[in-house]
Amino acid sequence: MNPTRLVVIGQGYVGLPMALRAAAAGLQVAGLDTDGAVVEALNAGRSHIDDVDDAELARGLAAGYRATQDPAVIADADVVLVCVPTPLSEDGGPDLRPVESAARAIGDHLTADTLVVLESTTYPGTTEEVFAPLVLRDRWELGTQVRIAFSPERIDPGNATYGVQNTPKVVGGLTEACTLAARDFYARFVDSVVTTKGAREAEMAKLLENTFRHVNIALVNEMVRFSRELDIDLWDAIDAAATKPFGYMAFRPGPGVGGHCIPVDPSYLSHRVRAKLGYAFRMVELAEEINTAAPLYVARRVQQALNRRRLAVNGARVLLLGVTYKPDIADLRESPAEPLADQLAAWGADVRFHDPHVPVWRRHRHDPSTARTCEPDLDTALREADIVVLLQPHREYDLARLAELSTVLLDTRGVVRGAGPAGGTDGPDPARVETL
């Protein structure tokens, strides 16, 4: 039997690992992307994604994987996966233009007996109402000639334990035959496949997962503010609560949420509820309000810490450590470091940064005047800063050393507690290390 011919549309954080996993499982894979530079780099063996190193890409290329800009490859495909971006539009709803243009490209080149799966995160109803009509165009019969399903991508960038193969895959088709075809396809290279009643349930499962995280992060980000005023160490309380073996899952405060998913996806759902039903999804709106305010709360904590030392923010040198949206990755999208740095700069601070993953940080992607170079020597930068703010505890950071060399360290993650001075056994000096 010939190997299954797979086309993965969108070769970004989601599409590329998926394409390479499938190639490793023996499928014949083409990665379709509209970005010529991405296609060229991939075919030359250069990965632009943190979680895919060049060696893995080289193995994929050796197994037959190729990137292309030519949508005509769809005509030869048995299966087409769509992993294009779904950003927010100006009105706060999902911008479905990439999904629609991918669906049109599929419709232009589709042949009979193809399975088409949308993986991009979007609101419930998109696969049926927006995607399928552009693919089918009244030319194909759904469920018999062409099968269409939704399967949310659950990739967690930087997660060394869970990848494409061992993260259970949820699939929901537009008909039962569509669900079964998608299930059988993914079962070839994913350990566990879970089916839902239909595509809407699979779409909703993804938004439920991300809304759950958003709301729970907001919960602790709100609690941390009054805990401080009540003289309660919230991190200690969370550690205690986390010993309960059932009914509790620990979330910890931080400088705010970031990345392509958590700050964005729940808005798809609230937008859909409001547009379709006319009322608000209040939990999401509240979580957004709290998490959006988190970086500004950190800025105020910087101001207070400097004030206690008779220093003004204006003119103070502030060193931000870790400006990506989470530890151990290079992704800067929606990072809370951006609004924090903006606020501190607006108050007149001399904002510097250090991040082992970011040689040059352009705070506003489209504004070159906001570009800054990573401090070349961490120890010197720590010693010379009036205050150091730990945002992302990348594994390269020696926490005890950060505490030892900083004049004042604001630890937004609560991770420096318990990390004693290098070589010593005591905790950090509480007069110099503060938490939120």
Ligand SMILES: NC(=O)c1ccc[n+]([C@@H]2O[C@H](COP(=O)([O-])OP(=O)(O)OC[C@H]3O[C@@H](n4cnc5c(N)ncnc54)[C@H](O)[C@@H]3O)[C@@H](O)[C@H]2O)c1
């Ligand atoms: N990054 C994550 O951690 C993550 C996790 C789960 C789900 N998702 C979801 O997966 C989807 C893809 O996200 P991503 O992070 O991989 O995006 P990305 O920006 O990293 O990559 C998307 C790629 O698609 C290409 N593209 C855009 N429009 C195209 C088109 N019409 N045809 C072909 N290629 C096109 C772009 O050039 C880009 O290379 C989104 O819906 C996102 O919400 C992302």
